[in-house]
């Protein structure tokens with residue numbers, strides 16, 4: 284029995300592959316490598332001793348996906364494949380709708396054909412929008428995403444909900460990630476964004492390693508304890524372990540559940556910069572800039588449902604995240620391109 288990871292060569296997917304293999308699962312990765320690197324597969328082998336089965340395909344091509352299901356006994360799917368750059372999604376929304384929805388619809392049709400009824404979906408806290416009070420709870424109203432990327436996540440949550448209502452044996456767990464950062468402690472796999480990073484931690488680590496001259500802090504006038512944006516940063520290894528618990532839950536239950544994957548703690552941009560400097564004894568040059576359009580003041584998770592349903596809580600600290608992020612970046616200054 285195998286778990287299929289669509290987009291499994293990416294940042295979250297590769298860390299989830301490691302934790303699934305460590306938990307005794309067989310893993311099959313499908314990825315078109317549009318935003319990932321095949322070198323990660325050897326790194327997973329070095330970490331776990333097992334080379335994951337890999338198919339370089341586009342999930343939206345049903346014929347290719349059928350070959351994967353024909354050749355493997357897929358008992359559950361974790362669906363990571365999709366474009367995920369917020370600013371890019373506002374510039375080329377049609378590509379985001381076409382890609383993120385096509386891959387999902389193709390996957391669901393092939394799962395139905397092969398009677399595979401359990402899926403875990405890589406969703407995002409961005410579905411909560413900016414009107415809810417923190418901490419965000421799963422039963423709060425969703426919507427109000429400020430970009431096409433976030434709207435595709437919400438649309439896919441709705442698609443999975445409709446399928447679960449129509450098919451009583453279907454099971455979907457919608458994992459709403461907060462802010463995944465960090466890297467596997469080996470430093471062999473980590474976050475390797477293409478081009479200029481949009482997200483805070485990869486920008487910090489690229490500044491620390493000298494690829495970037497300074498970090499720009501986007502706004503210091505937010506309604507937070509120090510004026511900079513507050514987010515719920517979660518170690519990617521904790522997040523990956525949450526996926527192991529989620530796929531176990533999905534294969535043992537039916538119906539649809541939205542579940543937050545966060546720590547329940549909010550950290551500001553300054554908190555992250557200072558924690559990184561202290562953990563790694565490095566100074567990060569900083570420039571204060573204007574707010575970034577679409578950013579909200581505060582975003583952090585209510586974590587009780589994950590504990591109750593999945594028996595999972597995040598355990599790693601912001602210091603762990605900063606140390607592991609730096610360990611990855613200093614060993615791989617150019618990501619997987621080295």
Ligand code: WQD
Nearest residue numbers: 367407409481482483486499500501512513514552575578
């Ligand atoms: C965090 C904080 C910025 C960069 C997004 C998506 C979410 C998920 C994670 C995909 C904010 C500040 C950032 C910088 C800065 N996407 N910042 N200087 O925007 O909370 O979440 O990424 O998986 O769905 O919405 O994350 O890391 O971009 O920003 O000051 O160079 O850091 O203003 O307050 P965000 P982020």
